[in-house]
Amino acid sequence: MTDNNTTQPGPQVILDSSATPGIKASGLRRYFGAVRAVDGVTFSAPQGAVTALIGPNGSGKTTLLLILAGLLEPDSGAAEVAGHDVVNENREVRSAVGWMPDVFGTWDALTCREILTTFGKAYGLNQEQAKSRAHDLLKYLYLSEFTNQPARVLSRGQKQRLGLARALVHDPQVLLLDEPASGLDPRSRIELRQILRQLAQEGKTVLVSSHVLSELEEVYDTAVFLSQGRTVDVNRVQTPTSAERGWRLDALDPVSLRVFLEHSDIPFTAGPGGSEVVVQLAGYDSAIQLIKAAVAASVPLHTVAPVSGRLEEAYLALNEERA
Numbered sequence: 001m002t003d004n005n006t007t008q009p010g011p012q013v014i015l016d017s018s019a020t021p022g023i024k025a026s027g028l029r030r031y032f033g034a035v036r037a038v039d040g041v042t043f044s045a046p047q048g049a050v051t052a053l054i055g056p057n058g059s060g061k062t063t064l065l066l067i068l069a070g071l072l073e074p075d076s077g078a079a080e081v082a083g084h085d086v087v088n089e090n091r092e093v094r095s096a097v098g099w100m101p102d103v104f105g106t107w108d109a110l111t112c113r114e115i116l117t118t119f120g121k122a123y124g125l126n127q128e129q130a131k132s133r134a135h136d137l138l139k140y141l142y143l144s145e146f147t148n149q150p151a152r153v154l155s156r157g158q159k160q161r162l163g164l165a166r167a168l169v170h171d172p173q174v175l176l177l178d179e180p181a182s183g184l185d186p187r188s189r190i191e192l193r194q195i196l197r198q199l200a201q202e203g204k205t206v207l208v209s210s211h212v213l214s215e216l217e218e219v220y221d222t223a224v225f226l227s228q229g230r231t232v233d234v235n236r237v238q239t240p241t242s243a244e245r246g247w248r249l250d251a252l253d254p255v256s257l258r259v260f261l262e263h264s265d266i267p268f269t270a271g272p273g274g275s276e277v278v279v280q281l282a283g284y285d286s287a288i289q290l291i292k293a294a295v296a297a298s299v300p301l302h303t304v305a306p307v308s309g310r311l312e313e314a315y316l317a318l319n320e321e322r323a
Ligand SMILES: Nc1ncnc2c1ncn2[C@@H]1O[C@H](COP(=O)(O)OP(=O)(O)OP(=O)(O)O)[C@@H](O)[C@H]1O
Pocket: 032, 035, 036, 037, 038, 055, 056, 057, 058, 059, 060, 061, 062, 063, 064, 211
């Protein structure tokens, strides 16, 4: 056999280290009495990437993240985080994970630096290391001016950032962030996105939940969809590739809009917010036709807009599936 054989064109196996799963879950279940909070979750989240965990309220995102953080035992199924089993290697999982809960309960009387140094020491840093880490993180998250202020003076968004700093204290391999952007102003959201990107570039596994899709649209690499405690087959909720795409419609009188669509034989699904509905249209011409017909039928239409973004398309397909 010559060396040439190894350079022949043909199928190649490309070993991509970024595809190493930082998180692997298989058949996870966790019930609370009759409530099936997590009811068969199977997915993997690659290392070096931001994975969006998407699902409506009550779909099991927080419960799943708690299991992956090693803070809640699953009833059945298995999960590995940074190569460790969440149940049998709980201690290793906890030290590999940076967990940011959706509501950050601070010790309000302690200063920001004291909170971070306390956590640093709990993760094995000595006093000097913990202090220097706290200093760096407060700077990184634009909280330096609050270093010696008690946490109670922080605004909600500033507390969120302190929560992220706390999650990063021990330089964890895997980040589990539950609605991290909630309460952040637009600039802080952009900064958060930059931080998430940077963490992924450093090779960390980032799993971030949200139901506000615009927050994740620009930052995610892969997405996991949850619906009623279950992972939804992503292939079934990918953005449609046909010429048709979703358009959101809303009217001052939503009932008249729905009646109009039914009479016109235009299928629709409930949109994510309030009274709006989503229809599939082939393009602007179809949208204009629809507007003309709706106005002629005296429907007080006030919104006709294409659904924006891949995640939103996929999310709406998910809603459709539930309908
Ligand atoms: N400790 C608990 N005891 C009883 N039921 C619970 C508990 N925790 C969660 N649940 C239920 O499990 C389901 C999933 O809740 P979970 O908090 O995981 O959803 P979520 O996707 O995070 O929702 P949200 O977007 O509102 O944060 C809900 O029906 C919830 O009421």
